[in-house]
Amino acid sequence: MNESWGFDTRAIHAGQPPDPTTGAVVVPISLSTTFAQDAVGVTRGGYEYARSANPTRTALEECVAALEGASYGMAFSSGLAGEDAILRLLRPGDHLLLGDDAYGGTFRLIARVHADWGIDYTAVDLTDLDAVRAAWRPETRMVWAETPTNPLLTVVDIAAVAAVAHDHDALCVVDNTFATPYLQTPLAFGADIVVHSSTKYLGGHSDVVGGFVATSDADLADSIAFVQNAAGGVPGAFDAYLTLRGVKTLGVRMDRHCSNAEAVVAVLEASDSVEQVFHPGLAHHPGHDVATRQMSGFGGMVSFIVKGGDPAARKVAEATELFTLAESLGAVESLIEVPAVMTHASAANSPLEVDPGLVRLSVGIESTDDLVADIDRAITAIS
Ligand code: PLP
Numbered sequence: 001m002n003e004s005w006g007f008d009t010r011a012i013h014a015g016q017p018p019d020p021t022t023g024a025v026v027v028p029i030s031l032s033t034t035f036a037q038d039a040v041g042v043t044r045g046g047y048e049y050a051r052s053a054n055p056t057r058t059a060l061e062e063c064v065a066a067l068e069g070a071s072y073g074m075a076f077s078s079g080l081a082g083e084d085a086i087l088r089l090l091r092p093g094d095h096l097l098l099g100d101d102a103y104g105g106t107f108r109l110i111a112r113v114h115a116d117w118g119i120d121y122t123a124v125d126l127t128d129l130d131a132v133r134a135a136w137r138p139e140t141r142m143v144w145a146e147t148p149t150n151p152l153l154t155v156v157d158i159a160a161v162a163a164v165a166h167d168h169d170a171l172c173v174v175d176n177t178f179a180t181p182y183l184q185t186p187l188a189f190g191a192d193i194v195v196h197s198s199t200k201y202l203g204g205h206s207d208v209v210g211g212f213v214a215t216s217d218a219d220l221a222d223s224i225a226f227v228q229n230a231a232g233g234v235p236g237a238f239d240a241y242l243t244l245r246g247v248k249t250l251g252v253r254m255d256r257h258c259s260n261a262e263a264v265v266a267v268l269e270a271s272d273s274v275e276q277v278f279h280p281g282l283a284h285h286p287g288h289d290v291a292t293r294q295m296s297g298f299g300g301m302v303s304f305i306v307k308g309g310d311p312a313a314r315k316v317a318e319a320t321e322l323f324t325l326a327e328s329l330g331a332v333e334s335l336i337e338v339p340a341v342m343t344h345a346s347a348a349n350s351p352l353e354v355d356p357g358l359v360r361l362s363v364g365i366e367s368t369d370d371l372v373a374d375i376d377r378a379i380t381a382i383s
Pocket of ligand 1: 080106178196197209
């Protein structure tokens with residue numbers, strides 16, 4: 001790869017030269033589970049068994065690592081499989097600080113899987129550095145930040161949190177699923193590890209579940225790659241191909257996600273049925289200044305609290321036509337959901353529990369006017 005390539009050039013070409021045998025311009029879906037050796041232990045290009053390495057997966061790993069400005073990238077079968085591999089860097093007795101607003105599944109993985117193996121955790125407001133320092137313990141080894149967060153779009157100052165972590169010889173992990181490397185590159189702000197649910201914007205078409213971990217630290221990459229192979233949570237070749245295909249258009253999709261989200265936010269802000277709108281692009285959003293500093297756009301995710309609580313939130317979510325009532329996010333089609341009873345149900349009765357009147361939108365790339373009209377109709381229906 002040419003280091004001077006811009007984002008979209010890297011998305012289309014990094015790790016994806018024309019196939020040396022046939023000249024195919026698209027990376028082939030390499031289905032072989034095993035690879036011929038020229039002599040015992042002598043492989044062609046390092047491939048021996050497809051769990052350990054697969055050429056389609058390698059192309060994806062090189063490409064997304066290049067987008068994150070990372071030296072190493074590892075693809076996983078899901079975002080949570082990638083998160084699990086990172087959490088295995090911790091040892092029994094270690095403590096982890098986690099944002100108090102995060103994807104419910106991340107919380108469940110930490111609180112109900114890793115906690116059982118002796119990893120302790122504290123959920124803390126990562127936008128409050130005094131609270132972060134107060135929650136620090138001698139055995140704290142990792143800070144896990146999502147930014148912007150799911151579902152409240154809270155913006156964490158990556159450089160500030162990474163600095164606190166490094167003061168204590170701890171690691172800073174950033175979940176970059178919502179922003180994507182097109183809008184934000186956490187490693188450039190001091191994060192040690194970036195993780196993605198590539199099921200979302202990287203894949204971008206609601207047709208493949210996947211995860212990605214990137215780092216520029218060789219030791220961390222070795223440890224995570226060891227778990228990737230030893231535990232085996234890898235994507236199949238077709239999944240790697242679909243994700244790579246999605247990544248090629250990440251930049252143009254993100255531009256449209258951002259502009260459509262802005263248009264939808266304007267409608268929500270003007271509505272009497274809406275109590276509060278969450279979007280980092282809003283000047284009154286508490287994280288707006290940090291977002292302006294560390295992001296090149298504000299993303300396609302929007303959340304809002306409707307007046308009338310849970311029944312009103314359900315009514316809005318069931319009243320849209322183009323915004324499909326469904327979990328997940330980050331794809332070309334617009335989605336709507338009620339986090340308290342859908343994506344974040346696993347965080348009920350925890351510090352990460354969300355307001356029952358909260359509605360989350362993943363604003364897609366359909367025609368702007370159609371999306372605006374759809375959301376306007378749905379919120380008017382509850383007034
Ligand atoms: N991180 C964030 C911010 C998410 O929204 C999700 C899933 O919704 C995950 C991680 C987990 O990813 P996956 O569903 O691909 O396992």
